[in-house]
Amino acid sequence: MLFQVEMTVNIPADLDPEIAADTKAREKAYSQDLQKSGVWRHIWRKAGLYENTSIFEVRDNEHLHEVLMGLPLYPYMDMKITPLCRHPSSIREDDS
Amino acid sequence: MLFQVEMTVNIPADLDPEIAADTKAREKAYSQDLQKSGVWRHIWRKAGLYENTSIFEVRDNEHLHEVLMGLPLYPYMDMKITPLCRHPSSIREDDS
Amino acid sequence: MLFQVEMTVNIPADLDPEIAADTKAREKAYSQDLQKSGVWRHIWRKAGLYENTSIFEVRDNEHLHEVLMGLPLYPYMDMKITPLCRHPSSIREDDS
Amino acid sequence: MLFQVEMTVNIPADLDPEIAADTKAREKAYSQDLQKSGVWRHIWRKAGLYENTSIFEVRDNEHLHEVLMGLPLYPYMDMKITPLCRHPSSIREDDS
Amino acid sequence: MLFQVEMTVNIPADLDPEIAADTKAREKAYSQDLQKSGVWRHIWRKAGLYENTSIFEVRDNEHLHEVLMGLPLYPYMDMKITPLCRHPSSIREDDS
Amino acid sequence: MLFQVEMTVNIPADLDPEIAADTKAREKAYSQDLQKSGVWRHIWRKAGLYENTSIFEVRDNEHLHEVLMGLPLYPYMDMKITPLCRHPSSIREDDS
Amino acid sequence: MLFQVEMTVNIPADLDPEIAADTKAREKAYSQDLQKSGVWRHIWRKAGLYENTSIFEVRDNEHLHEVLMGLPLYPYMDMKITPLCRHPSSIREDDS
Amino acid sequence: MLFQVEMTVNIPADLDPEIAADTKAREKAYSQDLQKSGVWRHIWRKAGLYENTSIFEVRDNEHLHEVLMGLPLYPYMDMKITPLCRHPSSIREDDS
Amino acid sequence: MLFQVEMTVNIPADLDPEIAADTKAREKAYSQDLQKSGVWRHIWRKAGLYENTSIFEVRDNEHLHEVLMGLPLYPYMDMKITPLCRHPSSIREDDS
Amino acid sequence: MLFQVEMTVNIPADLDPEIAADTKAREKAYSQDLQKSGVWRHIWRKAGLYENTSIFEVRDNEHLHEVLMGLPLYPYMDMKITPLCRHPSSIREDDS
Numbered sequence: 001m002l003f004q005v006e007m008t009v010n011i012p013a014d015l016d017p018e019i020a021a022d023t024k025a026r027e028k029a030y031s032q033d034l035q036k037s038g039v040w041r042h043i044w045r046k047a048g049l050y051e052n053t054s055i056f057e058v059r060d061n062e063h064l065h066e067v068l069m070g071l072p073l074y075p076y077m078d079m080k081i082t083p084l085c086r087h088p089s090s091i092r093e094d095d096s
Numbered sequence: 097m098l099f100q101v102e103m104t105v106n107i108p109a110d111l112d113p114e115i116a117a118d119t120k121a122r123e124k125a126y127s128q129d130l131q132k133s134g135v136w137r138h139i140w141r142k143a144g145l146y147e148n149t150s151i152f153e154v155r156d157n158e159h160l161h162e163v164l165m166g167l168p169l170y171p172y173m174d175m176k177i178t179p180l181c182r183h184p185s186s187i188r189e190d191d192s
Numbered sequence: 193m194l195f196q197v198e199m200t201v202n203i204p205a206d207l208d209p210e211i212a213a214d215t216k217a218r219e220k221a222y223s224q225d226l227q228k229s230g231v232w233r234h235i236w237r238k239a240g241l242y243e244n245t246s247i248f249e250v251r252d253n254e255h256l257h258e259v260l261m262g263l264p265l266y267p268y269m270d271m272k273i274t275p276l277c278r279h280p281s282s283i284r285e286d287d288s
Numbered sequence: 289m290l291f292q293v294e295m296t297v298n299i300p301a302d303l304d305p306e307i308a309a310d311t312k313a314r315e316k317a318y319s320q321d322l323q324k325s326g327v328w329r330h331i332w333r334k335a336g337l338y339e340n341t342s343i344f345e346v347r348d349n350e351h352l353h354e355v356l357m358g359l360p361l362y363p364y365m366d367m368k369i370t371p372l373c374r375h376p377s378s379i380r381e382d383d384s
Numbered sequence: 385m386l387f388q389v390e391m392t393v394n395i396p397a398d399l400d401p402e403i404a405a406d407t408k409a410r411e412k413a414y415s416q417d418l419q420k421s422g423v424w425r426h427i428w429r430k431a432g433l434y435e436n437t438s439i440f441e442v443r444d445n446e447h448l449h450e451v452l453m454g455l456p457l458y459p460y461m462d463m464k465i466t467p468l469c470r471h472p473s474s475i476r477e478d479d480s
Numbered sequence: 481m482l483f484q485v486e487m488t489v490n491i492p493a494d495l496d497p498e499i500a501a502d503t504k505a506r507e508k509a510y511s512q513d514l515q516k517s518g519v520w521r522h523i524w525r526k527a528g529l530y531e532n533t534s535i536f537e538v539r540d541n542e543h544l545h546e547v548l549m550g551l552p553l554y555p556y557m558d559m560k561i562t563p564l565c566r567h568p569s570s571i572r573e574d575d576s
Numbered sequence: 577m578l579f580q581v582e583m584t585v586n587i588p589a590d591l592d593p594e595i596a597a598d599t600k601a602r603e604k605a606y607s608q609d610l611q612k613s614g615v616w617r618h619i620w621r622k623a624g625l626y627e628n629t630s631i632f633e634v635r636d637n638e639h640l641h642e643v644l645m646g647l648p649l650y651p652y653m654d655m656k657i658t659p660l661c662r663h664p665s666s667i668r669e670d671d672s
Numbered sequence: 673m674l675f676q677v678e679m680t681v682n683i684p685a686d687l688d689p690e691i692a693a694d695t696k697a698r699e700k701a702y703s704q705d706l707q708k709s710g711v712w713r714h715i716w717r718k719a720g721l722y723e724n725t726s727i728f729e730v731r732d733n734e735h736l737h738e739v740l741m742g743l744p745l746y747p748y749m750d751m752k753i754t755p756l757c758r759h760p761s762s763i764r765e766d767d768s
Numbered sequence: 769m770l771f772q773v774e775m776t777v778n779i780p781a782d783l784d785p786e787i788a789a790d791t792k793a794r795e796k797a798y799s800q801d802l803q804k805s806g807v808w809r810h811i812w813r814k815a816g817l818y819e820n821t822s823i824f825e826v827r828d829n830e831h832l833h834e835v836l837m838g839l840p841l842y843p844y845m846d847m848k849i850t851p852l853c854r855h856p857s858s859i860r861e862d863d864s
Numbered sequence: 865m866l867f868q869v870e871m872t873v874n875i876p877a878d879l880d881p882e883i884a885a886d887t888k889a890r891e892k893a894y895s896q897d898l899q900k901s902g903v904w905r906h907i908w909r910k911a912g913l914y915e916n917t918s919i920f921e922v923r924d925n926e927h928l929h930e931v932l933m934g935l936p937l938y939p940y941m942d943m944k945i946t947p948l949c950r951h952p953s954s955i956r957e958d959d960s
Contacts, residue, residue: 001252001253001254002140002253003253003275004140004142004149005336012301013876013939027185028184028185031185032185032187035185035186035187035188036187042138042151043183043185043186044098044100044151044180044181044182044183044186045180045181045182045183045184045929046100046178046179046180047178047179047180047181047925047926047928047929047932047945048179048869048928048929048932048933048943048945049943049945052183053100053178053180055140060193060252060277061193061194061195061275061276061277061335062193062277062278062335064275064277064335064336065277065333065335065336068335068336069336075301079336079337081275081335081336081337082142082143082149083142083143083144083195083253083256083273083275084140084141084142084143084149084253085140085141085143085252085253085254085256085257086140086141086254087139087140087141087148088124088141089123089124089127089128089131089139090131090139090140091128091131091132092131097924097925097926098925099925099947101816108781109204109267141257143253143254143256143257143260143273144197144256144257144260144261144271144273145271145273156865156924156949157815157865157866157867157947157948157949158815158865158949158950160815160816160947161813161815161816161949164815164816165816171781175816175817177815177816177817177947179867179925179928179945179947180925181924181925181926181928181929182926194332196332196334196341205396205459219377220376220377223377224377224379227377227378227379227380228379234330234343235375235377235378236290236292236343236372236373236374236375236378237372237373237374237375237376237449238292238370238371238372239370239371239372239373239445239446239448239449239452239465240371240389240448240449240452240453240463240465241463241465244375245292245370245372247332274334274335274341275334275335275336276332276333276334276335276341277332277333277335278332278333279331279332279333279340280316280333281315281316281319281320281323281331282323282331282332283320283323283324284323289444289445289446290445291445291467293528300493348385348444348469349385349386349387349467349468349469349527350385350469350470350527352467352469352527352528353469353525353527353528356527356528357528363493367528367529369467369527369528369529371387371445371448371465371467372445373444373445373446373448373449374446386524388524388526388533397588397651411569412568412569415569416569416571419569419570419571419572420571426522427567427569427570428482428484428535428564428565428566428567428570429564429565429566429567429568429641430484430562430563430564431562431563431564431565431637431638431640431641431644431657432563432581432640432641432644432645432655432657433655433657436567437484437562437564439522439524466526466527466533467526467527467528468524468525468526468527468533469524469525469527470524470525471523471524471525471532472508472525473507473508473511473512473515473523474515474523474524475512475515475516476515481636481637481638482637483637483659485720492685540577540636540661541577541578541579541659541660541661541719542577542661542662542719544659544661544719544720545661545717545719545720548719548720549720555685559720559721561659561719561720561721563579563637563640563657563659564637565636565637565638565641566638578716580716580718580725589780589843603761604760604761607761608761608763611761611762611763611764612763618714618727619759619761619762620674620676620727620756620757620758620759620762621756621757621758621759621760621833622676622754622755622756623754623755623756623757623829623830623832623833623836623849624755624773624832624833624836624837624847624849625847625849628759629676629754629756631716658718658719658725659718659719659720660716660717660718660719660725661716661717661719662716662717663715663716663717663724664700664717665699665700665703665704665707665715666707666715666716667704667707667708668707673828673829673830674829675829675851677912684877732769732828732853733769733770733771733851733852733853733911734769734853734854734911736851736853736911736912737853737909737911737912740911740912741912747877751912751913753851753911753912753913755771755829755832755849755851756829757828757829757830757832757833758830770908772908772910772917795953796952796953799953800953800955803953803954803955803956804955810906810919811951811953811954812866812868812919812948812949812950812951812954813948813949813950813951813952814868814946814947814948815946815947815948815949816947820951821868821946821948823906823908850910850911850917851910851911851912852908852909852910852911852917853908853909853911854908854909855907855908855909855916856892856909857891857892857895857896857899857907858899858907858908859896859899859900860899
């Protein structure tokens with residue numbers, strides 16, 4: 001089941017640089033593990049912004065919640081979540 | 097070059113049903129041709145809505161403009177357009 | 193899987209009264225069938241408004257889409273859709 | 289009498305972790321007491337967000353006010369409150 | 385139990401003048417009956433606008449819903465509804 | 481001359497508790513003096529919120545400005561101000 | 577007593593041109609009479625828009641309401657109304 | 673050339689009181705000098721708010737920019753700027 | 769003196785095609801005359817939208833008003849107008 | 865390929881003045897280098913505001929992202945980004 005998740009990152013200017021660097025490193029590792037396992041299907045940077053558009057494939061809403069709450073940068077993020085489904089004009093069977 | 101395009105379709109209730117059906121059929125054919133040629137990379141329906149989230153791969157802004165203006169349903173659509181680029185956390189080289 | 197769906201109904205003033213009455217009757221029957229089958233778990237009227245807050249239990253996003261698109265009043269409705277999950281403070285195991 | 293209450297929780301990043309943990313524990317106990325007594329009829333987590341949708345059954349507006357003001361996390365919450373009533377299409381007699 | 389109701393009236397320019405005049409006359413009679421019975425406690429015109437701020441005293445949400453749905457001008461109105469309660473600084477015991 | 485004033489109170493979490501308590505006490509006294517003199521005609525709490533809807537009867541805009549600027553909690557308030565007048569449907573001669 | 581009134585004019589494209597021309601002529605005469613009598617103190621066009629910013633000097637809210645409701649173009653206008661008072665930094669005693 | 677400038681003042685609660693008082697005194701002197709020279713044509717307080725509506729007469733956009741950037745309170749202000757011109761219904765030749 | 773003008777074009781679907789075509793042709797000629805004379809300094813299409821961003825160089829606000837009101841498509845346009853001035857970081861003396 | 869970028873600068877009041885001055889100096893140098901190389905085609909100050917409207921000519925979205933992320937003031941800026949293309953009414957071949 002697919003969800004579009006748009007994330008905006010707002011790291012406070014006064015966050016300790018070491019904590020910031022460590023959190024970003026853990027975020028990257030977390031994201032890449034989920035990409036490899038097929039849960040985080042797509043991630044694109046919005047040009048010129050600390051924002052991304054992502055597509056997740058999860059078992060259900062509960063699974064989506066767990067995955068997002070596990071993001072190391074979650075406390076500094078705003079989230080916009082949209083449930084998706086296959087489009088009738090799509091030529092592909094899988095995630096279109 | 098990738099763009100996220102979010103389309104909301106508002107077909108007026110008083111549009112002639114034959115014109116509406118014909119326009120939708122041409123829209124579907126137009127979309128599928130662009131999907132086959134790789135320009136319309138993804139199209140997902142937003143669940144419960146006459147809206148879609150699409151990813152286009154185009155040569156440049158001009159190309160995006162031509163592709164969108166050619167949509168048979170364009171006169172009944174609202175568009176939100178966001179330029180995308182590769183995300184540094186992506187594990188994929190292509191469209192991530 | 194639960195979704196909160198908030199529906200706002202805008203029936204145009206110039207809709208033929210017979211068509212309006214028939215559509216509302218079919219809407220009510222459609223809603224009650226889905227309530228009996230457990231898909232439309234809750235429906236509340238917002239006091240003073242032609243709006244409702246509903247809770248749906250569906251198999252997945254696709255199922256939600258089909259159920260909502262089947263609403264006889266769908267062409268006259270605005271929809272706000274929110275995926276839900278169990279709350280950690282809930283004392284109930286089912287839909288809380 | 290039913291009310292829909294949508295709560296968004298914003299715990300400041302610099303809140304003392306012990307105070308935060310204690311407040312959350314008291315919030316959970318408070319919520320569960322009200323669920324057991326039937327006042328807090330439903331509580332759902334919005335997937336991926338620190339937000340919930342709740343349904344309260346209270347004697348009157350005054351009662352609703354007291355119950356919400358008693359929330360240990362109230363100082364960190366935004367509230368959206370909507371009075372509800374039975375929907376004419378509902379098949380249930382109680383809270384639909 | 386008190387509710388603040390803010391009403392904005394948008395009578396379409398092409399409404400038959402006789403129907404418009406008749407509807408306004410019925411609206412006025414309906415409002416004055418409810419004022420005499422104490423249900424419609426206050427009504428003020430917003431200066432320069434076809435809008436009013438009203439205070440209703442009703443038994444419950446259901447009662448409020450019935451009263452508002454009975455307004456002859458309801459189809460041409462937008463409504464904003466806010467449940468009220470006594471203010472702790474008020475010097476009055478009744479509706480303050 | 482009547483004005484509707486909607487006040488939202490945002491006392492910062494880090495305000496010294498003694499100062500906060502003293503300011504609230506002065507606010508209550510100030511409000512009650514104005515209620516007794518007939519200037520602050522009505523004050524209602526919005527259920528579940530640190531907000532109120534108030535009706536002021538003042539000589540003119542200047543008088544309204546002075547009264548509001550004198551509020552001990554003014555620095556922590558957002559204000560929405562609407563000039564009111566008698567409604568043609570009102571059955572009362574005074575403040576309706 | 578001074579009020580700032582910002583007016584946006586939306587004359588429908590299908591209004592009979594004679595009615596439109598007559599209404600605009602009456603609007604101009606009405607405005608100039610009020611300017612001569614000192615009630616309509618200032619009127620400025622917002623550059624590039626069918627909008628104006630005006631300053632009215634009226635006896636009270638009721639007077640403002642009557643003046644605005646008398647505008648021949650009122651049915652095609654949106655209004656934003658702001659009560660003004662003398663500014664403590666002003667060097668003038670009268671209207672600024 | 674005339675501009676409408678709407679200023680909202682947000683002086684932070686923790687600004688040193690001496691600095692605040694000095695800045696306000698300099699703001700008043702700066703404003704009054706510009707009023708005397710005819711650049712700051714009008715200034716009105718919005719009743720009940722730390723906001724003003726002002727009319728400036730400047731040589732060009734550059735001049736407006738310099739005048740506003742020179743405001744001692746500028747760092748604490750939000751600005752809304754609207755270019756104005758003479759209204760065709762105005763009876764006055766100067767700033768109407 | 770420079771102004772940024774953002775224009776959104778909404779030609780109604782039921783406009784007579786001949787009138788539409790004629791109006792667009794006159795719009796193009798009008799725009800190109802102003803470009804040649806240096807008044808309409810820049811015009812860019814927003815990709816995928818019937819919107820443009822334009823830069824005008826005019827004598828004053830009055831001149832801007834006349835130029836925009838003369839647009840054949842003006843009745844179908846929404847306008848957002850922003851006065852510009854030279855930027856201190858610009859390396860160019862003219863319109864930068 | 866052209867992009868319109870609207871930047872709003874919010875330098876926090878408590879930023880160390882030396883750091884602020886140094887960052888602004890580096891911003892200016894960075895901007896002027898990009899102007900000289902033709903990437904930052906235009907920059908205009910919005911009159912009365914710490915905001916600018918800029919036009920960038922870049923190879924692609926990736927290039928735009930790099931250029932904007934390199935801005936020394938980026939952490940204090942909000943960005944609004946719009947892809948542009950040549951307008952059919954433009955008389956110029958290059959950036960119109």
